[in-house]
Amino acid sequence: MGRAGSGRPTIADVAARAGVSVGAVSAAVNGKGRLSEATRLRVLAAAAELGWAPSAAAVALRGARVGALGLVLRRDPDLLSSDPHFAQLVTGVESALAPLGWGLLLHLVDDGGEERAYRALAAGRRVDGVVLTESRVRDPRFALLRELGLPAALVGTPWRPDPVPTVRARDQHRGITRAVEHLVGLGHRRFGHVSGPEDRVHTRRRRAALRRALGAHGLVPVCVRASGFDPGAAAVAARELLTSAERPTAVLFANDSMAAAGLVTARRLGIDVPGELSVVGHDDLPLCELLHPALTTVRQDLVGLGRAAAVTLLAGLGVVDGAGLEEVRPPELVVRESTGPAPR
Amino acid sequence: MGRAGSGRPTIADVAARAGVSVGAVSAAVNGKGRLSEATRLRVLAAAAELGWAPSAAAVALRGARVGALGLVLRRDPDLLSSDPHFAQLVTGVESALAPLGWGLLLHLVDDGGEERAYRALAAGRRVDGVVLTESRVRDPRFALLRELGLPAALVGTPWRPDPVPTVRARDQHRGITRAVEHLVGLGHRRFGHVSGPEDRVHTRRRRAALRRALGAHGLVPVCVRASGFDPGAAAVAARELLTSAERPTAVLFANDSMAAAGLVTARRLGIDVPGELSVVGHDDLPLCELLHPALTTVRQDLVGLGRAAAVTLLAGLGVVDGAGLEEVRPPELVVRESTGPAPR
Numbered sequence: 001m002g003r004a005g006s007g008r009p010t011i012a013d014v015a016a017r018a019g020v021s022v023g024a025v026s027a028a029v030n031g032k033g034r035l036s037e038a039t040r041l042r043v044l045a046a047a048a049e050l051g052w053a054p055s056a057a058a059v060a061l062r063g064a065r066v067g068a069l070g071l072v073l074r075r076d077p078d079l080l081s082s083d084p085h086f087a088q089l090v091t092g093v094e095s096a097l098a099p100l101g102w103g104l105l106l107h108l109v110d111d112g113g114e115e116r117a118y119r120a121l122a123a124g125r126r127v128d129g130v131v132l133t134e135s136r137v138r139d140p141r142f143a144l145l146r147e148l149g150l151p152a153a154l155v156g157t158p159w160r161p162d163p164v165p166t167v168r169a170r171d172q173h174r175g176i177t178r179a180v181e182h183l184v185g186l187g188h189r190r191f192g193h194v195s196g197p198e199d200r201v202h203t204r205r206r207r208a209a210l211r212r213a214l215g216a217h218g219l220v221p222v223c224v225r226a227s228g229f230d231p232g233a234a235a236v237a238a239r240e241l242l243t244s245a246e247r248p249t250a251v252l253f254a255n256d257s258m259a260a261a262g263l264v265t266a267r268r269l270g271i272d273v274p275g276e277l278s279v280v281g282h283d284d285l286p287l288c289e290l291l292h293p294a295l296t297t298v299r300q301d302l303v304g305l306g307r308a309a310a311v312t313l314l315a316g317l318g319v320v321d322g323a324g325l326e327e328v329r330p331p332e333l334v335v336r337e338s339t340g341p342a343p344r
Numbered sequence: 345m346g347r348a349g350s351g352r353p354t355i356a357d358v359a360a361r362a363g364v365s366v367g368a369v370s371a372a373v374n375g376k377g378r379l380s381e382a383t384r385l386r387v388l389a390a391a392a393e394l395g396w397a398p399s400a401a402a403v404a405l406r407g408a409r410v411g412a413l414g415l416v417l418r419r420d421p422d423l424l425s426s427d428p429h430f431a432q433l434v435t436g437v438e439s440a441l442a443p444l445g446w447g448l449l450l451h452l453v454d455d456g457g458e459e460r461a462y463r464a465l466a467a468g469r470r471v472d473g474v475v476l477t478e479s480r481v482r483d484p485r486f487a488l489l490r491e492l493g494l495p496a497a498l499v500g501t502p503w504r505p506d507p508v509p510t511v512r513a514r515d516q517h518r519g520i521t522r523a524v525e526h527l528v529g530l531g532h533r534r535f536g537h538v539s540g541p542e543d544r545v546h547t548r549r550r551r552a553a554l555r556r557a558l559g560a561h562g563l564v565p566v567c568v569r570a571s572g573f574d575p576g577a578a579a580v581a582a583r584e585l586l587t588s589a590e591r592p593t594a595v596l597f598a599n600d601s602m603a604a605a606g607l608v609t610a611r612r613l614g615i616d617v618p619g620e621l622s623v624v625g626h627d628d629l630p631l632c633e634l635l636h637p638a639l640t641t642v643r644q645d646l647v648g649l650g651r652a653a654a655v656t657l658l659a660g661l662g663v664v665d666g667a668g669l670e671e672v673r674p675p676e677l678v679v680r681e682s683t684g685p686a687p688r
Binding site for chain 2: 021022023024025026027028035066067068070086087090094095097098101103104105106107108109110113116117120124126231257260261263264267286287289290291292
């Protein structure tokens with residue numbers, strides 16, 4: 001590996017050794033340009049002698065793969081660590097990339113920085129494609145990525161039909177339906193829901209799924225609150241629900257850490273879970289088993305979704321054979337200790 | 345931005361328009377090569393007409409910054425999502441990178457893939473430097489990175505003095521000392537410790553810090569178990585401690601999710617926390633406040649550590665002024681509900 005002493009060889013070293021310009025080395029390696037075969041061979045010989053190999057940068061210049069996917073997350077960096085999805089999704093993406101030696105280029109941006117980040121990724125050819133998450137209502141990313149010619153795959157449901165490939169579980173609202181059946185079977189009739197933010201596609205779709213599932217039993221939710229994904233906001237929403245005139249006996253939360261905040265809120269209000277209140281989370285993060293009572297939740301295959309998004313992109317790029325893409329597991333209800341018979 | 349229709353312009357388009365080779369365009373943009381000034385200007389004019397700008401790849405070729413740091417994590421992708429440090433550390437790194445428009449290139453590798461990943465990052469010039477975490481006993485990364493000429497900054501303490509810049513809190517074992525003082529003040533005399541894996545530098549250093557802190561009160565730990573960082577392994581270690589002949593009345597865990605698993609284990613064994621057992625975590629993840637009882641823990645500024653590592657690297661690269669590097673907050677004890685008077 002390299003020459004002793006002064007670090008790795010550069011294209012300039014190769015050019016000097018071969019007695020040509022840097023541009024000629026680039027041309028020789030790329031097999032383009034207008035070099036004589038003799039010059040081309042002299043350059044390649046110099047490169048071999050010095051142990052120089054064209055870098056990913058050079059490879060990118062001639063249109064091959066960079067070996068990285070991008071993930072641009074639009075949020076305050078401080079909120080990342082409380083994001084329940086992030087680590088699981090990255091885990092899934094990495095499980096597809098790691099065997100290929102590919103990496104995941106992560107960019108955190110604020111609202112204004114999102115478009116700039118995608119333009120920089122495309123113009124700089126820093127990634128071969130991007131994974132999109134958190135599908136938004138009137139999502140501007142699809143048009144932008146088409147303009148940039150940057151391949152993408154979306155985890156979730158686009159706000160309207162779009163040519164960007166999407167990955168999601170088959171029968172993706174089955175978990176919510178099962179949760180409602182479980183709770184109705186336990187005698188619950190007054191349901192509350194603490195949903196995610198209004199601008200997320202899944203907030204609206206899950207709320208609709210909940211209404212459909214309740215409607216099948218002749219029920220409607222007694223109270224619904226939209227909330228940010230962080231436990232603090234969820235605690236505020238939970239307190240509103242649990243101190244309202246028509247207090248629900250069962251509350252479904254948009255994710256597990258919001259449900260965990262709901263458990264804390266109930267405890268502070270002196271409301272016993274599951275004796276007086278049943279609580280259901282969403283996602284089934286490792287957290288659920290560590291809570292007391294352990295959290296009943298709708299398991300979502302977040303790792304599988306991240307993996308499927310990466311494999312879909314890689315298959316589209318011709319890097320892997322997409323035929324082997326395993327299906328994302330459909331959501332299922334995991335019953336633990338936070339749900340019980342409705343109070344009389 | 346670009347021509348209508350067929351995506352962004354390429355270096356080949358510029359070469360064709362200027363009537364030169366691709367290599368000549370590269371040479372013109374890099375200001376190297378042996379082009380006449382006339383040719384150089386013709387190339388730059390063509391580039392401007394087409395809206396083509398040299399990509400990050402091209403910039404990297406001529407030695408400027410790529411605009412990315414690397415983070416190579418050596419672990420099973422499946423374990424990432426249960427890693428308590430990962431999201432916090434990435435949050436800190438991103439908080440330094442985001443304002444610059446820089447990204448973080450993440451690579452998950454197995455044991456054998458680590459060296460290969462670093463070599464690929466260096467050879468491909470994919471990053472400007474790497475953040476190292478999880479300092480290991482006989483860590484092979486320092487020598488490797490020196491050989492590769494890849495700048496690095498380590499979060500934590502190196503296993504032996506090393507020229508790689510390191511970031512850590514001042515007075516980094518103060519939190520453990522405070523935890524021991526708190527528990528001794530509550531009457532505890534029988535201490536247990538569930539540490540991290542043996543090959544981590546901090547496992548050994550924290551164990552030594554605990555022994556020193558106990559020694560100051562004429563005490564020694566009654567039982568110590570090494571454990572993997574995942575809750576399952578921690579639960580096994582906790583069960584061993586809590587069913588041993590000389591059961592401790594206070595147990596310190598290496599991180600918060602391990603301590604959460606300890607709470608679950610105690611509950612299953614019918615041991616009341618904090619009535620019969622005090623439990624202390626480490627890190628102060630958001631999880632702590634969601635547990636019941638809420639977890640007393642040693643707060644570590646993981647976000648600050650990640651940020652400091654990134655800023656140190658960026659300052660070393662001359663990208664930011666390191667003089668403004670704020671200090672990492674020293675560890676402190678956060679007392680919640682999981683610690684109480686020793687049982688009589």
